[in-house]
Amino acid sequence: MPQLGESVVEGAIAKWLKSEGDSVKEFEPIMEVTTDKVDTEVTATAAGVLLKILIPAGTTVTAGTLLGWIGQPTDSIPADSAVLPTHAPISADSAALSTHAPTIEPPNHPTTQPPKDLGFISPVVAKLASEHSIDLIMVKGTGAGGRITKKDVLAFIERRKAAPEEALAPWERPGDGDLFRPTELQMGPPPVVPPVVDGGDRGGADSVMPLSNMRRSIAEHMVRSKHTSAHVTTVFEVDMSKVMAHREANKAQFARDGVNLTFTAYFVSATAVALKAHPLVNSTFAGDSIVLKREVNVGVAVSLGEEGLIVPVVKNADEKSLLGLARAVNDLASRARAKQLKPDEVQGGTFTITNHGVSGSLFATPIINQPQCGILGVGAIQKRVVVVNDAIAIRPMCYITLTFDHRILDGALADYFVAKVKEVLEGWG
Amino acid sequence: MPEMTLIEAIRQGMDEELARDDCVFITGEDVGPRGGVFRATQGLFEKYGPKRIIDSPLAELSIVGVGIGAAVYGMRPICEIQFADFIFPAFNQILNEAARMFYRSGGEWAAPMVIRAPYGGGVGGGLYHSQSVEAFFAHIPGLKVVIPSNPKDAKGLLKSAVRDPNPVLFLEPKKGYRLIKGFVPEGEYTVPIGPAHVSREGADLTVFAYGIMHYYCLQAAALVAKEGISAEVVDLRTLLPVDKAAIVASVRKTGKAMIVHEDNLTGGYGGEVAAIIADEAFADLDAPVKRLCGPDVPGVPFSHPMQDWFMPNPEKIAKAMKELAAY
Numbered sequence: 001m002p003q004l005g006e007s008v009v010e011g012a013i014a015k016w017l018k019s020e021g022d023s024v025k026e027f028e029p030i031m032e033v034t035t036d037k038v039d040t041e042v043t044a045t046a047a048g049v050l051l052k053i054l055i056p057a058g059t060t061v062t063a064g065t066l067l068g069w070i071g072q073p074t075d076s077i078p079a080d081s082a083v084l085p086t087h088a089p090i091s092a093d094s095a096a097l098s099t100h101a102p103t104i105e106p107p108n109h110p111t112t113q114p115p116k117d118l119g120f121i122s123p124v125v126a127k128l129a130s131e132h133s134i135d136l137i138m139v140k141g142t143g144a145g146g147r148i149t150k151k152d153v154l155a156f157i158e159r160r161k162a163a164p165e166e167a168l169a170p171w172e173r174p175g176d177g178d179l180f181r182p183t184e185l186q187m188g189p190p191p192v193v194p195p196v197v198d199g200g201d202r203g204g205a206d207s208v209m210p211l212s213n214m215r216r217s218i219a220e221h222m223v224r225s226k227h228t229s230a231h232v233t234t235v236f237e238v239d240m241s242k243v244m245a246h247r248e249a250n251k252a253q254f255a256r257d258g259v260n261l262t263f264t265a266y267f268v269s270a271t272a273v274a275l276k277a278h279p280l281v282n283s284t285f286a287g288d289s290i291v292l293k294r295e296v297n298v299g300v301a302v303s304l305g306e307e308g309l310i311v312p313v314v315k316n317a318d319e320k321s322l323l324g325l326a327r328a329v330n331d332l333a334s335r336a337r338a339k340q341l342k343p344d345e346v347q348g349g350t351f352t353i354t355n356h357g358v359s360g361s362l363f364a365t366p367i368i369n370q371p372q373c374g375i376l377g378v379g380a381i382q383k384r385v386v387v388v389n390d391a392i393a394i395r396p397m398c399y400i401t402l403t404f405d406h407r408i409l410d411g412a413l414a415d416y417f418v419a420k421v422k423e424v425l426e427g428w429g
Numbered sequence: 430m431p432e433m434t435l436i437e438a439i440r441q442g443m444d445e446e447l448a449r450d451d452c453v454f455i456t457g458e459d460v461g462p463r464g465g466v467f468r469a470t471q472g473l474f475e476k477y478g479p480k481r482i483i484d485s486p487l488a489e490l491s492i493v494g495v496g497i498g499a500a501v502y503g504m505r506p507i508c509e510i511q512f513a514d515f516i517f518p519a520f521n522q523i524l525n526e527a528a529r530m531f532y533r534s535g536g537e538w539a540a541p542m543v544i545r546a547p548y549g550g551g552v553g554g555g556l557y558h559s560q561s562v563e564a565f566f567a568h569i570p571g572l573k574v575v576i577p578s579n580p581k582d583a584k585g586l587l588k589s590a591v592r593d594p595n596p597v598l599f600l601e602p603k604k605g606y607r608l609i610k611g612f613v614p615e616g617e618y619t620v621p622i623g624p625a626h627v628s629r630e631g632a633d634l635t636v637f638a639y640g641i642m643h644y645y646c647l648q649a650a651a652l653v654a655k656e657g658i659s660a661e662v663v664d665l666r667t668l669l670p671v672d673k674a675a676i677v678a679s680v681r682k683t684g685k686a687m688i689v690h691e692d693n694l695t696g697g698y699g700g701e702v703a704a705i706i707a708d709e710a711f712a713d714l715d716a717p718v719k720r721l722c723g724p725d726v727p728g729v730p731f732s733h734p735m736q737d738w739f740m741p742n743p744e745k746i747a748k749a750m751k752e753l754a755a756y
Binding site: 122123124125126127143144147149150151 | 633711714716755756
């Protein structure tokens, strides 16, 4: 089962388009798969004969599960394939039907890097690292050939003992008492939601709505994000006069090209410029490092009403003109609403924009789309009274917020980033 | 506290034990009026007479055999083997009789005796006067093997050996007899058989040695200290029973260990120390355990350049220490 989106962990086989014994061509659709984000066809990874279907239609399985075998009629199927659990690890076997599996990273470790060659780890170094919970990648080796010696580890432990005390400002240090404890300690573990039941003793007054796949996925992702990143939100106000003027002047022209010039295109464009100026915002926190993303791929949250939302990604947004961005946003949004996005189009985002202003919200504190560093919230554009050159003026104003991961960024740099977005928008033209 | 040579301390130890206990006597080749080839017993014949300082035939089997008989009878013999190289005719007496007497008789009989033997090379003695024999004897349960490295320990350990209820092989580094000097406490004292001694504290690596090699290791440690390497030196002093706790404690501290002995490498005592470290301090190791030993050739060569090639010395030890420290 291919992973059909960054946060998509399972998929349901809607229908097998081939039967056992049918011959298939490489890249020929062989099944339809439904996930909480997209419905799509999965194609054959190799040419041959569909030897065995392991997972029947109608079954939901974890991404990475072996669905069946393609091979030559004379091939024998591994004996244990029939008993593979639905949570089986991704098979890199060329004949397995995991179309995207070999290139897709597990959802929680999107930036795994090849391990650094640590050289020989002596028994005492291994023991010290284990006792003091040291990631040896952090330790500089001074032994023969750069080997990490016992002395190196002991020195690292000493430095680590000394460093945090000095580096952390008083307000960053953990305090005592309940108020300072992490919320999960104060509140206890998140409550286990009981399985779907009927109205019970409330006499049927409440109605129970089973979770859709999408709702369950959103719920899981939102909670995981809150538990993963250190969310901080900063708010700026942008004068949209020049953007509005530009849009009014160019709307008709764009329409002739078949493109609806939305405000979203401007925000994506300004964001891409700011991400190039402050690459740390276009990054991922990877445990012991920060991975700066080469590509600027801006996800745009699209509401699907009650059903939920989906975040198609405008790839390489920094390389596109306003026209190109507008066309991409139009196209992605309309196909998102029609549930016609391809798996690839909801993956690979490096930053996200959510335009909550469309429902009237002035400003919000959105949740980061993992594993990204930040999310830009765009509020409603409203005419407000502002002071310009000591005169009272009426301007189309818009609050923009950046919710960022404080593990990666500090407030000042986050503010520089948002200031850049503001500068681009206010200086448009 | 008077300063004296290694051999003076050994002589003083024997003198005091002869004076303390009438059962103590000395036998060996030329130990009487001649005072021994190394003069270890010089003056004792005049002081204690021919009944207690007894010249023997040139027959090591006899020297040890006579000692065992006397010991079983209740005496406390000190048998001198002129050179450790000559001890092998007595090997059967030591292995099959002396070391097993207490065990074989269910504790009814014992052979409380000291067999003194000058060992080791570096004195131009060639194949027959330079051998290190400790590995053969450190393999014998029931025997104790003691090798002092300095005058204070030599006297104190010898007195403990004389008083021990079972046989003790007391190997004396002959090159150190007059080379190694040191202060010896006045008055009565003993040094217990068994415990090793940390003779120089260090942090980067541990060198285990005994006898003259321990003396050289201290010099080597002083050499490498000038280059910022902190070597700990442990004098094993007793090879059987060995002080495992001291070996493990030092390795636990430094994480790197080497053993130095002039006896040849293969089957040498260093292998036993390395095995103890591998067994009981594996998780504390930061480097392979190294051995700096005599080469695997049939004997210490007579020619001086070849003898120098054979023998570990402070410079060779310092070089090995530096390599281990850099690992």
